[in-house]
Amino acid sequence: MSEHLRRLYKDFELISDPDFCDFHVALMPPFGVRRYVRPQVNFSFDGEYPFKPLPYGQAGALFEWGLNWCIARHANQYLIIHAAVVAKDSRALVLAGTPGSGKSTLCAALVCEGWRLLSDEMALLSVDDGGLYPVPRPISLKNRSLEVISAFSPDSVMGPVVRDTAKGTVGHMRPPLQSVELGERPARPAQLVFPRYKERSGTKLTSLSKGRALLRAAENSFNYSVLGTHGFNSLARLIDDSDCHEFQYSRLDEAIAVFTELAT
Amino acid sequence: MTAGPLIRQAFIEPESVLGFSLSEWDLLIRQARRANVLARLSHLLDSRRLLERVPDRPGAHLRAARIHAERFRHSLHWELACIESALQALDVPLILLKGTAYALAENQAARGRLFSDIDLMVPEARLPEVEQALISAGWMAGTFDAYDQKYYRQWMHEIPPLRHLKRQTSLDVHHNILPKTCKSCPDADKLFENSVGIPGKNFRVFAPEDRVLHSAAHLFHEGELNHGFRDISDIDLLLREFSKTDGFWQKLLRRSVELNQQRALFYACRYADKILATPVPADVQTVLERQAPARTRLMDFLFVRALMPNHASCNDRWTGLARWLLFVRSHWLRMPVYLLVPHLLRKGYKRLAGERL
Numbered sequence: 001m002s003e004h005l006r007r008l009y010k011d012f013e014l015i016s017d018p019d020f021c022d023f024h025v026a027l028m029p030p031f032g033v034r035r036y037v038r039p040q041v042n043f044s045f046d047g048e049y050p051f052k053p054l055p056y057g058q059a060g061a062l063f064e065w066g067l068n069w070c071i072a073r074h075a076n077q078y079l080i081i082h083a084a085v086v087a088k089d090s091r092a093l094v095l096a097g098t099p100g101s102g103k104s105t106l107c108a109a110l111v112c113e114g115w116r117l118l119s120d121e122m123a124l125l126s127v128d129d130g131g132l133y134p135v136p137r138p139i140s141l142k143n144r145s146l147e148v149i150s151a152f153s154p155d156s157v158m159g160p161v162v163r164d165t166a167k168g169t170v171g172h173m174r175p176p177l178q179s180v181e182l183g184e185r186p187a188r189p190a191q192l193v194f195p196r197y198k199e200r201s202g203t204k205l206t207s208l209s210k211g212r213a214l215l216r217a218a219e220n221s222f223n224y225s226v227l228g229t230h231g232f233n234s235l236a237r238l239i240d241d242s243d244c245h246e247f248q249y250s251r252l253d254e255a256i257a258v259f260t261e262l263a264t
Numbered sequence: 265m266t267a268g269p270l271i272r273q274a275f276i277e278p279e280s281v282l283g284f285s286l287s288e289w290d291l292l293i294r295q296a297r298r299a300n301v302l303a304r305l306s307h308l309l310d311s312r313r314l315l316e317r318v319p320d321r322p323g324a325h326l327r328a329a330r331i332h333a334e335r336f337r338h339s340l341h342w343e344l345a346c347i348e349s350a351l352q353a354l355d356v357p358l359i360l361l362k363g364t365a366y367a368l369a370e371n372q373a374a375r376g377r378l379f380s381d382i383d384l385m386v387p388e389a390r391l392p393e394v395e396q397a398l399i400s401a402g403w404m405a406g407t408f409d410a411y412d413q414k415y416y417r418q419w420m421h422e423i424p425p426l427r428h429l430k431r432q433t434s435l436d437v438h439h440n441i442l443p444k445t446c447k448s449c450p451d452a453d454k455l456f457e458n459s460v461g462i463p464g465k466n467f468r469v470f471a472p473e474d475r476v477l478h479s480a481a482h483l484f485h486e487g488e489l490n491h492g493f494r495d496i497s498d499i500d501l502l503l504r505e506f507s508k509t510d511g512f513w514q515k516l517l518r519r520s521v522e523l524n525q526q527r528a529l530f531y532a533c534r535y536a537d538k539i540l541a542t543p544v545p546a547d548v549q550t551v552l553e554r555q556a557p558a559r560t561r562l563m564d565f566l567f568v569r570a571l572m573p574n575h576a577s578c579n580d581r582w583t584g585l586a587r588w589l590l591f592v593r594s595h596w597l598r599m600p601v602y603l604l605v606p607h608l609l610r611k612g613y614k615r616l617a618g619e620r621l
């Protein structure tokens with residue numbers, strides 16, 4: 001666990017005596033025998049245990065999932081979309097889609113190519129000002145993506161890799177220093193893309209109508225129904241501000257060329 | 265009590281939050297979240313025009329909770345419309361209880377109050393047709409276990425909770441406010457007779473004094489006090505709101521006798537006062553004191569602890585014991601021993617057997 005934090009959160013400031021924290025979380029050994037025999041780990045959100053305990057080896061992954069849960073469950077000042085967000089200058093590219101669509105892989109590759117990381121896993125779209133707010137935490141990579149990104153960018157730093165989790169093999173990539181330093185600065189949405197990784201396919205960018213894009217983004221939102229009218233208005237503003245596309249790919253270098261082109 | 269929960273201070277004197285440091289805000293938000301009153305706190309501060317003066321970081325949490333509560337209110341009204349149409353053809357008085365009642369009656373206690381079940385009360389004799397109509401409209405029993413079915417139908421004041429197949433919302437249908445096996449169970453007819461209609465709807469709610477008594481009866485017979493602080497705050501808000509009406513306190517005292525809830529009302533006023541400084545007139549207190557049990561000091565020890573938010577900062581070394589004793593007490597009140605012992609043995613055995621599977 002300390003390895004997970006040391007490697008992935010190296011560039012984050014450690015606050016020893018914080019005055020205000022959004023979420024108080026802890027990883028704890030469970031009560032009873034599972035503290036010692038085939039040890040497990042529990043995620044505590046300020047004394048509440050939202051998940052079942054996991055094998056101790058999965059502590060790092062549980063920590064990341066737990067933090068995602070805290071944000072997705074409570075941060076209703078944002079419309080939260082299942083998406084990775086990267087930016088060039090202050091114009092953001094939102095890569096939305098269900099798990100397995102290849103958005104994190106694409107996100108990691110773009111970040112390795114110098115794009116700024118705002119967030120992996122979830123886009124935080126402010127209900128008040130329509131900006132995308134950063135949480136530049138480690139990028140979660142699963143199964144083959146881990147090798148793909150290590151091969152694509154040998155300089156990338158990976159945290160400990162855990163096998164046999166509910167989501168398969170899971171590892172995380174350290175966010176770049178510059179993205180962490182810009183961690184308080186929002187970006188404006190410019191592109192909304194629904195990627196789909198398809199083995200051995202060509203690279204294909206197709207434009208998506210605003211109406212369909214809105215429905216698909218709503219489907220991929222964690223709290224669209226919780227926000228009611230605020231949710232609809234925020235989504236409508238995102239769609240108005242963005243060019244919307246579907247994107248199919250199998251080769252990262254070609255994919256990156258397409259997004260570099262889009263961003264100019 | 266450690267740290268004298270900030271949340272009490274914030275509820276008793278909302279203006280005092282303006283002097284809070286960021287670390288005090290940190291603790292207040294945590295206590296409020298844990299007690300499920302973050303949105304209520306947000307409304308309270310807003311009603312005093314204090315919300316915009318809250319520092320940005322805690323302010324974001326208060327606004328987020330409020331957005332959630334706003335949407336909750338919409339969903340609640342939609343769900344009520346569905347229930348109303350499912351039961352339209354029956355000519356049955358439908359009384360909504362607790363949170364739903366506060367919302368329909370537009371009580372202060374409804375603002376920012378979140379809950380998971382809708383509670384409905386109908387006359388016991390009409391239960392079969394109400395249940396049938398709800399099932400035809402898509403509600404299903406949450407349990408098919410024969411023993412659970414019998415437990416509810418024979419002894420409880422409600423049928424087994426219903427869940428809507430598509431919307432997954434839950435609905436508890438009651439015919440009284442306390443279990444039939446409970447000594448202080450009131451005559452349900454009296455509650456129906458005194459109920460008031462909601463203009464433009466087919467629903468009714470209890471009269472204000474009965475609404476307070478139900479809230480008290482529920483809280484002081486309850487075993488799991490995870491929402492204890494929210495519930496005592498309900499009582500505080502209801503009492504503060506209703507006491508503006510002339511003659512409210514006298515009616516409340518009279519009804520507590522008619523409905524057999526003197527003891528519950530005594531506790532409600534005592535702990536609302538102790539915890540949230542609810543103003544209870546001296547003459548009312550004098551009458552209520554006559555209901556005080558011999559073990560009032562013990563009850564103070566237990567309830568003042570158990571009605572705090574279930575958060576580490578509000579607990580002391582006795583809190584766990586207090587919560588456990590009150591849990592035991594609730595079963596004691598619920599049914600006589602000759603029913604309780606077999607029931608607990610059976611539940612305990614099933615839990616063990618279930619774990620082994």
